[in-house]
Amino acid sequence: MKPEQLQEEIVTILQENSRIEVQQLADMLGVTAQAVEKQLKELQEKRIILRFGTVVNWQKLGRQKVYALIDVKITPQRGHGFDALAKRIYRFPEVHSVYVMSGTYDLSVGLEVDSLEAVGRFVTEKLSPLDSVVSTTTHFVLKKYKEDGVIFDDPENDQRLVISP
Amino acid sequence: MNLEDKISPIVRNIPPSGIRRFFDLANSKPNAISLGVGEPDFVTPWHVREASIDSLEKGMTSYTSNRGTPELLEAISVYLEKRFSITYQAESEILVTFGASEAIDLALRTILSPGEEVLTPEPCYVSYTPCIQLAGGVPVPVTTPANRGFKLQAEDLEKAITPKTKAIILCYPNNPTGAIMTKRDWEPIIQVIKKHDLLVISDEIYAELTYGGRDHYSIASFPEMKERTILINGFSKAFAMTGWRIGYVAAPVPLLNGMLKIHQYTALCASITSQAAALEALTNGMNECRSMVAQYDRRRRLVVKAFQDMGLTCHDPHGAFYVFPSIQATGLDSQTFAEQLLMEEEVAVVPGDVFGPSGAGHIRCSYATSIERLGEALQRIERFVKRKQSQLPLIKAQNQ
Numbered sequence: 001m002k003p004e005q006l007q008e009e010i011v012t013i014l015q016e017n018s019r020i021e022v023q024q025l026a027d028m029l030g031v032t033a034q035a036v037e038k039q040l041k042e043l044q045e046k047r048i049i050l051r052f053g054t055v056v057n058w059q060k061l062g063r064q065k066v067y068a069l070i071d072v073k074i075t076p077q078r079g080h081g082f083d084a085l086a087k088r089i090y091r092f093p094e095v096h097s098v099y100v101m102s103g104t105y106d107l108s109v110g111l112e113v114d115s116l117e118a119v120g121r122f123v124t125e126k127l128s129p130l131d132s133v134v135s136t137t138t139h140f141v142l143k144k145y146k147e148d149g150v151i152f153d154d155p156e157n158d159q160r161l162v163i164s165p
Numbered sequence: 166m167n168l169e170d171k172i173s174p175i176v177r178n179i180p181p182s183g184i185r186r187f188f189d190l191a192n193s194k195p196n197a198i199s200l201g202v203g204e205p206d207f208v209t210p211w212h213v214r215e216a217s218i219d220s221l222e223k224g225m226t227s228y229t230s231n232r233g234t235p236e237l238l239e240a241i242s243v244y245l246e247k248r249f250s251i252t253y254q255a256e257s258e259i260l261v262t263f264g265a266s267e268a269i270d271l272a273l274r275t276i277l278s279p280g281e282e283v284l285t286p287e288p289c290y291v292s293y294t295p296c297i298q299l300a301g302g303v304p305v306p307v308t309t310p311a312n313r314g315f316k317l318q319a320e321d322l323e324k325a326i327t328p329k330t331k332a333i334i335l336c337y338p339n340n341p342t343g344a345i346m347t348k349r350d351w352e353p354i355i356q357v358i359k360k361h362d363l364l365v366i367s368d369e370i371y372a373e374l375t376y377g378g379r380d381h382y383s384i385a386s387f388p389e390m391k392e393r394t395i396l397i398n399g400f401s402k403a404f405a406m407t408g409w410r411i412g413y414v415a416a417p418v419p420l421l422n423g424m425l426k427i428h429q430y431t432a433l434c435a436s437i438t439s440q441a442a443a444l445e446a447l448t449n450g451m452n453e454c455r456s457m458v459a460q461y462d463r464r465r466r467l468v469v470k471a472f473q474d475m476g477l478t479c480h481d482p483h484g485a486f487y488v489f490p491s492i493q494a495t496g497l498d499s500q501t502f503a504e505q506l507l508m509e510e511e512v513a514v515v516p517g518d519v520f521g522p523s524g525a526g527h528i529r530c531s532y533a534t535s536i537e538r539l540g541e542a543l544q545r546i547e548r549f550v551k552r553k554q555s556q557l558p559l560i561k562a563q564n565q
Contacts, residue, residue, distance in 0.1 A: 013463065017536070024540060027470045028463035156208070162191040162513055163201040165184050165291045165340075 006031065007039050011049060015149075018052035055150045067096075067112055067141035068119045070127065071105040073134040082106065085132050094122060105137070116140075179295045183519040190507060197511040198542040200530040203340060205405040205486070207533075209442070210453040213404060216445030217438050229437050231429040233261025233413070237440050240447045241413050249372070249383045251391060253415040260425055261413045261435045261443075265370045265399040266292065267428070268414035269334075272366045272395045273300040275423035276332055283366075284325055284333040286317045287521035288489070290340045290368070294521075297334075305330070308523040311491065314480045315342035319353035326357070332364035335384060338371035341520045341529035342489040343482020345375055348382045355387055364420075365394040370412070371485040373403035373454055376462045379483050385415075392417050395424075402485075403454050404446040411439040461486050464532040464539055471543040475550050486533045489517065493526045495553040496560060503528055505553075510545040 001009070009029055013020060022040070026033045043049040058065045077084055082100050089109055090098045097110035109127070113119055123136055144152055169177070191201060208214075232238060235255070242255035253259050262268040269292060273283070279301040285293045287306040297304040307325045309315045317335070337346045346354075358365060365384060372381040385394040399412025414424060465482065472479035472490040479490035492502045499516035506512050517527030532539060 009459075009463075012459075020536075024467065024536075027467045028536070030466040030470075158206065160199075160202050160204060160206070161188070162195075162197065162199045163184060163188040163515060164203045165182075165519075 001029065001031065003039070006035070007043055007048070010036065010039055011043065014049070014052070018054075053148075055148050057144075057152055065112055065114065066116055066119055067110070067144070069139045069141065070109040070111060070123065071101075071137040071139070072107040072109055072127065073136075074106045074132045075134055076106075077132055085130065088130060089127065092122070092126060094118065175299060175301070179298055182291060184291055184515065187503065187513075187515065187519070190504065191513040194507055194511050194513070197507060197513045198534070198538050198545070199513040200532070200534060200539075200542055201513040201515045202531050202533060204407040205402060205457065205533050206535060207405040207457055209404065209406050209409070210446070210450055212453075213406070213442050213446045213450060217442040220438060220441035225437050225441060227437060229434045229440060231425060231434055232256075232259065233435060234437070234440050234444070237261055237444045237447075240444055241415070244447050245396075245415060249381070249386055251383060251386050251396070251415075253396075257418050258421055259413055259415045260421055260428060261411070261440060262399075262428065263412070263432060263435055264401060264407075264410045265368060265397045265412040266410075267432060268395075268397040268399075268412055268424075269293070269366065269368060270296050270300070271414065271424040271427050272397065272416075272420075273297055273302065274427055275420060276364055276395075277302040278331075280329060281331040282327060282329045283331060284322065284363075285521075286322075286333070286335065288315070288339075288341050288517060288524035288527070289334070289520055290336055291519060293334050293336075302331070303329070306521055306523070308521075309342070309344065311478075311480065311527070315339060315344035315489070316346060316350050317354055319357050322354060322357050326361050326363075330361065330363060332366055333358065334366045334368065336368040336370075338375060338381065338482075338484020340371065340485055341487050341515070341517065341524065342480075343485045343487045344480075345379060345482075345484040346382065346384075347379065351382065351384055351387065355384070355390060358393070359389065363393070365390070367394055367396050369396060369398045371402050372398060374458055374461060374486060375484045376458070376465055377483060381484070395420055400443050400446055404443075404450050405457065406439075406442065406446065409436075409439040409442055411435055411443045461532065464534075464536060467536070468530065468532045468539065468543065471547070475547050476554075477550065486531055488530050488532065489524075489527050490530070491527050492550075495550055496557045497553060499525055499528055502553075506546065506549050509552075510549045512542045512545050512549075514546075 022036050023033050026036045074085055076082055086098050089095055094111055094113050095109055096112040099108045101108050123138055128136055238255040238259050241259050242253050245251050245253055273296050277300045282303045282305045283297045284305050284307050286309050294304045305325050307321050309317050367384050369383060375381050385391045385396045395416040397414050401407040468488050469479055469481055477490045477494055479488055482488055499518050503514050503516040515529040517524030517529060
């Protein structure tokens with residue numbers, strides 16, 4: 001397997017399960033554990049792998065979290081485009097995601113906080129006062145069905161017979 | 166009235182399926198991890214299921230033409246041409262069936278006269294032998310040697326041929342061994358087939374499931390082979406559609422017309438809902454198919470290495486989703502191995518002799534199971550194998 005191919009295979013598997021043992025990963029790819037370690041190191045150094053993450057259903061843990069998606073219209077700054085403003089926004093720890101969007105607004109800001117008030121505070125005190133922000137529209141997430149490719153409902157049982165030819 | 170006497174001797178003489186006994190046994194352990202399943206663990210891709218729902222909403226609930234819907238026949242023709250470079254006319258050389266299973270039965274009933282022999286390279290899928298018998302033929306096994314990776318050998322084939330030999334059933338990629346036949350592997354076989362003027366029934370249901378850059382090579386794509394080959398394929402394995410019961414057969418017109426005759430009187434047509442799903446799978450499903458193959462391949466490497474690390478002989482299968490390791494190093498026969506493994510470690514595998522006597526001493530393990538469960542099952546098998554091997558000197562001593 002070529003190094004690029006190996007890297008792609010590694011990240012594909014890790015995206016599904018980042019807790020997999022290096023040896024098992026190596027066995028799945030038909031290479032040595034050392035070869036996997038080497039690629040993992042490179043993938044992290046190059047920031048191709050940014051983090052080994054976990055998708056959590058906080059509701060089941062009894063924690064109420066409030067998720068909001070905020071559409072932001074802005075005036076781009078000469079020489080910086082959207083970058084300077086995006087940077088000012090993404091540094092807030094409660095900001096979960098920031099995307100530049102095509103269409104009727106410019107930035108989509110995902111927010112994850114503990115209360116409704118916290119959303120309000122963020123929008124009125126932090127986001128709206130920023131110079132280039134023209135307007136904001138806040139949408140609240142009412143229920144999560146699927147996130148990062150993971151379905152929140154319990155998976156369907158294996159329907160197959162125990163033994164078949 | 167003794168109803169047993171009323172049953173046709175042909176049916177009466179077919180022994181109960183060897184897999185059946187094991188199935189009942191496995192059902193007594195509902196929590197067992199099963200590596201005994203001959204079908205994908207994936208659910209049919211959503212866009213395929215969605216297409217069939219859409220067809221129902223549109224009220225597509227009627228019979229179709231005996232051969233199948235024109236759209237599906239055309240899609241199959243295009244697929245066979247593009248994928249395996251074999252040209253079949255959609256309107257005259259293809260028939261949509263209830264899975265590859267119906268196609269196997271149609272093919273055998275179409276070509277066989279009572280007493281004619283059909284060669285079955287073994288170990289093989291459990292249906293061939295009874296289907297040959299039900300069609301009035303005589304199955305003649307040809308053992309494929311484990312030390313040659315279970316590939317069919319021309320000299321073994323030659324030896325099994327008699328004046329009564331009519332045809333050979335080929336299944337590559339193979340269930341249960343995972344063996345495939347490359348272009349070079351086929352060449353000597355084709356010489357023998359042509360020399361003895363045999364018909365070929367080629368069950369290519371696992372055609373999409375090949376690994377390590379080795380593509381499936383259909384025997385029908387060789388010059389002068391299409392005219393003597395009945396090519397069988399389906400959607401079950403490539404698109405995870407086993408429950409839809411949808412497959413097809415492609416063959417030269419006279420053979421296809423024979424099969425069509427039986428099909429129109431016994432089945433009429435394949436389910437229209439399944440045909441709608443199959444059309445969607447073939448037209449827009451290749452990406453999902455490739456993604457499933459990539460996942461099988463990772464599991465395959467993991468499983469082969471695990472068995473080799475246990476010290477069991479396990480050839481590297483390049484197709485299907487089975488490994489077929491030898492368990493002789495444990496001192497157990499395959500039935501005992503499978504039974505004890507189920508009872509002691511709650512892992513279900515299929516004893517190899519179910520696939521013919523030449524499968525004795527092996528077990529079939531399907532890796533169509535999630536990596537997590539596969540990893541757990543392999544740990545249990547390893548523990549089991551070690552335990553049996555440590556008991557081996559004791560048993561030998563007792564026997565002396």
